Amino acid sequence: MVKKTTYKYCFTVLLIGNNQICWDFLKLFEDLTPDLRIKVAGVIIIQEKQGTGQKYPTIRDVPVYSFQNVPLDLEADLIIDMAGKKEIDGLIKKLKIPVINYEGACFFYEIINELRNKINFQRMLNYSQKLSLLAAIGHSLSDALRNPLMAIGGFTKSILEEGSLPAKTVEKAKVILGEISKMESVLKEVSVLGKPPVLKKxxxxxxxxxxxxxxxxxxxxxxxxxxxxxxxxxxxxxxxxxxxxxxxxxxxxxxxxxxxxxxxxxxxxxxxxxxxxxxxxxxxxxxxxxxxxxxxxxxxxxxxxxxxxxxxxxxxxxxxxxxxxxxxxxxxxxxxxxxxxxxxxxxxxxxx
Incomplete structure (x- = not known):
C-alpha cells in the first residue's frame, strides 16, 4: 500500500502573456509541481479576449482573465511577465505584486525547462529499469502457470462433459473454470504491462x-x-x-x-x-x-x-x-x- 505524500506550496504566481506562452508555462508547472511547489493563481491573456473565469484545459482550475477584465484584488506572491509590453505596466502597479520582467521570465523559463528535462530523463530511466523487471516477472509467471492452468481447466471441462455428476459438484466445477479464466486474464494483463510498446498506428x-x-x-x-x-x-x-x-x-x-x-x-x-x-x-x-x-x-x-x-x-x-x-x-x-x-x-x- 502506498500512502499519498502531501506537500505545501512555496509560493503562488500570476502569469501574464499570450495564450501559447501561458499554456507552455502551465504545462511546465504541472510537470514539476512536486519539485518546484509552485501554484498558479491565475493567467492574464493580453492578446485574445477571454471572459473572466474561463478555464484552461489543465489538471488544476486556473482562472483565465482578459487584460481588460482583471480583478485588482488578485493575490499572489509573484507576477511572471512574459509579454514585455508597456501597456501592462499600469496594471502591474495596481496589483502591487512583485514582478519578474520579460527578460527574467525568459531566463526563468529556460531554467525550469532544463530542470523538467533532467527530471523526466531520470523518471524514464527509472521507469525502463522497473519495466524490464516487471517484464521478467510477468513472463516467468506466465510460463510457470500457463500449463498448470490449462491442465486444470481441461480436466475440469472433461469432468463436466461426463454428465453424471451431482448438481453441487457441477456448480463447484463451474466455479473452478470461472476462477481459472480470471487467473488467465490477470496473467495476460501482467504480460502486456511488461512488454515494450509495439504500436500499429x-x-x-x-x-x-x-x-x-x-x-x-x-x-x-x-x-x-x-x-x-x-x-x-x-x-x-x-x-x-x-x-x-x-x-x-x-x-x-x-x-x-x-x-x-x-x-x-x-x-x-x-x-x-x-x-x-x-x-x-x-x-x-x-x-x-x-x-x-x-x-x-x-x-x-x-x-x-x-x-x-x-x-x-x-x-x-x-x-x-x-x-x-x-x-x-x-x-x-x-x-x-x-x-x-x-x-x-x-x-x-x-x-x-
Missing part, C-alpha cells in the same frame, strides 16, 4: 471510436441504470493512433465506471482540442478510489489489489505508449475523474 476518427465503444456498452449501462453523457468537439478529430489499443483503454474505463455504479449513475465523456493536443475527460458518479489507490495507479511501477486498479494501470500504460498523459482524480464516494491528453501527431510523408 493508423489515422482514425477519435469520436467514431468513442461512439462505437459507447454503443457496445449501452445495453449494459441501461441494465444498471447508468446514463452516458457525451460532450464531444463539434469538429471531426483524426489522429494517428493504435486503434485496437485505444479501444482497449476505453473498454477498461467503461468497465471500471460501470462496476463502480451498481445502483446507477452518470458516465460523462468530453473532448476538447487545445493547440496540438486532444484532451479527453471521463468521469463517473461511482464509489471512487482511496487516495493510496490513486497514487498507486499513477506510479510507473505499480502493484494492484483489485480489477479496478489493473484496468486503470492498463489505461495509463496505453496512453503513455502514445506519448500522452494520464491523470486521475478520485475520492471515496465521489467517483473517478480521468484526464487524458494525447498529442496530435501525423505520420511523416517520405519525399517524392
Amino acid at each position: 493508423e489515422m482514425a476518427h477519435i469520436h467514431q471510436i468513442i461512439e462505437q465503444v459507447s454503443e457496445e456498452f449501452s445495453l449494459e449501462c441501461q441494465k444498471h441504470n447508468i446514463n452516458i453523457v457525451k460532450d464531444l468537439e463539434p469538429q471531426d478529430i483524426e489522429m494517428w493512433v493504435d486503434v485496437e489499443l485505444f479501444k482497449r483503454a476505453l473498454y477498461c474505463v467503461f468497465k471500471v465506471s460501470i462496476n463502480s455504479m451498481p445502483d446507477g449513475g452518470r458516465l460523462s465523456i468530453k473532448t476538447r482540442l487545445s493547440w496540438d493536443s486532444l484532451f479527453i475527460y471521463i468521469s463517473d458518479t461511482g464509489e471512487g478510489l482511496e487516495p493510496w489507490q490513486v497514487e498507486n495507479i499513477q506510479r510507473p511501477f505499480s502493484f494492484w489489489e483489485e480489477d479496478r486498479e489493473t484496468c486503470l494501470i492498463m489505461v495509463r500504460k496505453i496512453i503513455e505508449d502514445h506519448a500522452g498523459k494520464f491523470i486521475i482524480h478520485s475520492e471515496p464516494n465521489k467517483g473517478i475523474q480521468l484526464q487524458i491528453e494525447l498529442p496530435i501527431v501525423f505520420p511523416e510523408v517520405p519525399p517524392v
Whole structure:
C-alpha cells in the first residue's frame, strides 16, 4: 500500500502573456509541481479576449482573465511577465505584486525547462529499469502457470462433459473454470504491462471510436441504470493512433465506471482540442478510489489489489505508449475523474 505524500506550496504566481506562452508555462508547472511547489493563481491573456473565469484545459482550475477584465484584488506572491509590453505596466502597479520582467521570465523559463528535462530523463530511466523487471516477472509467471492452468481447466471441462455428476459438484466445477479464466486474464494483463510498446498506428476518427465503444456498452449501462453523457468537439478529430489499443483503454474505463455504479449513475465523456493536443475527460458518479489507490495507479511501477486498479494501470500504460498523459482524480464516494491528453501527431510523408 502506498500512502499519498502531501506537500505545501512555496509560493503562488500570476502569469501574464499570450495564450501559447501561458499554456507552455502551465504545462511546465504541472510537470514539476512536486519539485518546484509552485501554484498558479491565475493567467492574464493580453492578446485574445477571454471572459473572466474561463478555464484552461489543465489538471488544476486556473482562472483565465482578459487584460481588460482583471480583478485588482488578485493575490499572489509573484507576477511572471512574459509579454514585455508597456501597456501592462499600469496594471502591474495596481496589483502591487512583485514582478519578474520579460527578460527574467525568459531566463526563468529556460531554467525550469532544463530542470523538467533532467527530471523526466531520470523518471524514464527509472521507469525502463522497473519495466524490464516487471517484464521478467510477468513472463516467468506466465510460463510457470500457463500449463498448470490449462491442465486444470481441461480436466475440469472433461469432468463436466461426463454428465453424471451431482448438481453441487457441477456448480463447484463451474466455479473452478470461472476462477481459472480470471487467473488467465490477470496473467495476460501482467504480460502486456511488461512488454515494450509495439504500436500499429493508423489515422482514425477519435469520436467514431468513442461512439462505437459507447454503443457496445449501452445495453449494459441501461441494465444498471447508468446514463452516458457525451460532450464531444463539434469538429471531426483524426489522429494517428493504435486503434485496437485505444479501444482497449476505453473498454477498461467503461468497465471500471460501470462496476463502480451498481445502483446507477452518470458516465460523462468530453473532448476538447487545445493547440496540438486532444484532451479527453471521463468521469463517473461511482464509489471512487482511496487516495493510496490513486497514487498507486499513477506510479510507473505499480502493484494492484483489485480489477479496478489493473484496468486503470492498463489505461495509463496505453496512453503513455502514445506519448500522452494520464491523470486521475478520485475520492471515496465521489467517483473517478480521468484526464487524458494525447498529442496530435501525423505520420511523416517520405519525399517524392
